[in-house]
Amino acid sequence: MDKVVSSAAEAVADIGDKASLAVGGFGLSGVPEVLIQALHDAGVTDLEVMSNNCGVDQLGLGRLLMDKRVARVVASYVGENKEFARQYLSGELELELTPQGTLAERLRAGGSGIPAFYTATGTGTQVAEGGLPWRYDAEGNVIKASPPKETRTFTNADGNEQEFVLETALTPDFGLVRAWKGDRHGNLIYRESSRNFNPLAAMAGRVTIAEVEELVEPGDLDPDSIHTPGVFVQRVVALTPEQAADKPIEKRTVRPRGGDPGDKIEKEGDV
Known part of the structure; x- marks a missing residue:
């Protein structure tokens, strides 16, 4: 111990x-x-x-x-x-x-x-849709970008449908x-x-x-x-x-x- x-x-x-x-x-x-x-x-x-x-x-x-x-x-x-x-x-x-x-x-x-878990943060942005630059080359070109993430619609606390994005642990x-x-x-x-x-x-x-x-x-x-x-x-x-x-x-x-x-x-x- x-x-x-x-x-x-x-x-x-x-x-x-x-x-x-x-x-x-x-x-x-x-x-x-x-x-x-x-x-x-x-x-x-x-x-x-x-x-x-x-x-x-x-x-x-x-x-x-x-x-x-x-x-x-x-x-x-x-x-x-x-x-x-x-x-x-x-x-x-x-x-x-x-x-x-x-x-x-x-x-x-x-x-x-x-x-994994679903969160509303990042929906409708490149966080969810992909395309955030992960790596550039020496000339400033994006050579690796974030992939799109799974999204799903849930009913939120107000009773309205809302889109959420899946994030991994x-x-x-x-x-x-x-x-x-x-x-x-x-x-x-x-x-x-x-x-x-x-x-x-x-x-x-x-x-x-x-x-x-x-x-x-x-x-x-x-x-x-x-x-x-x-x-x-x-x-x-x-x-x-x-x-x-x-x-x-x-x-x-x-x-x-x-x-x-x-x-x-x-x-x-x-x-």
């Missing part, structure tokens, strides 16, 4: 080339930075990543992108990462853009044993997540906004690895506060205090010192 491993390197040692990964986080909040760095150090490549976004240049999954270790991404957001956009538009990276709520549900469905080889607290059995608690995609990535991965900022003993966590039960987690990595405190900020916005709430908020770099 003790799922704690001695290091992040040991935890990711069996993740090989061409593996598929569900990675928690949103922007840079709740991103498993230590596991990503260990994966980078291991030298694996041609990875398929399923995550809300790919971090920013040199941070989060951006570490892997910068060295061209990622071959395919399933995500809902490309912004804030210039290298991500460059690789996609130049034909170096395949991207399956997915509506954010649909991505979340595809991960949750994968962890729940649900192979995601069941990656591994899930990488970061938790605020975790015990030796793999029960996890996430703190505030860092909860984001982490519970979903933990559910979806066939083998899930969690880095935890604070490791506690079994029984120390309030059962009603646990977000991810240990049944979904196979390995736990306890972070050092320095690793736990290292939490980069994607965008910092501040008010002038001594200002009131009505003052203009300035972006970092303007201050």
Whole structure:
């Protein structure tokens, strides 16, 4: 039952080339930075990543992108990462853009044993009809596009007929997540906004690895506060205090010192 491993390197040692990964986080909040760095150090490549976004240049999954270790991404957001956009538009990276709520549900469905589900999101668009560019060539021509998806009409909650599109579940080889607290059995608690995609990535991965900022003993966590039960987690990595405190900020916005709430908020770099 003790799922704690001695290091992040040991935890990711069996993740090989061409593996598929569900990675928690949103922007840079709740991103498993230590596991990503260990994966980078291991030298694996041609990875398929399923995550809300790919971090920013040199941070989060951006570490892997910068060295061209990622071959395919399933995500809902490309912004804030210039290298991500460059690789996609130049034909170096395949991207399956997915509506954010649909991505979340595809991960949750994968962890729940649900192979597919119908949703209204994307009906009447290229999400359902096909044709979204998945891969370009070096000249900017689309060489691979999304296929059309099955649609079906159901009666909605208002009693009216509505079209829905069939979306398939995601069941990656591994899930990488970061938790605020975790015990030796793999029960996890996430703190505030860092909860984001982490519970979903933990559910979806066939083998899930969690880095935890604070490791506690079994029984120390309030059962009603646990977000991810240990049944979904196979390995736990306890972070050092320095690793736990290292939490980069994607965008910092501040008010002038001594200002009131009505003052203009300035972006970092303007201050």
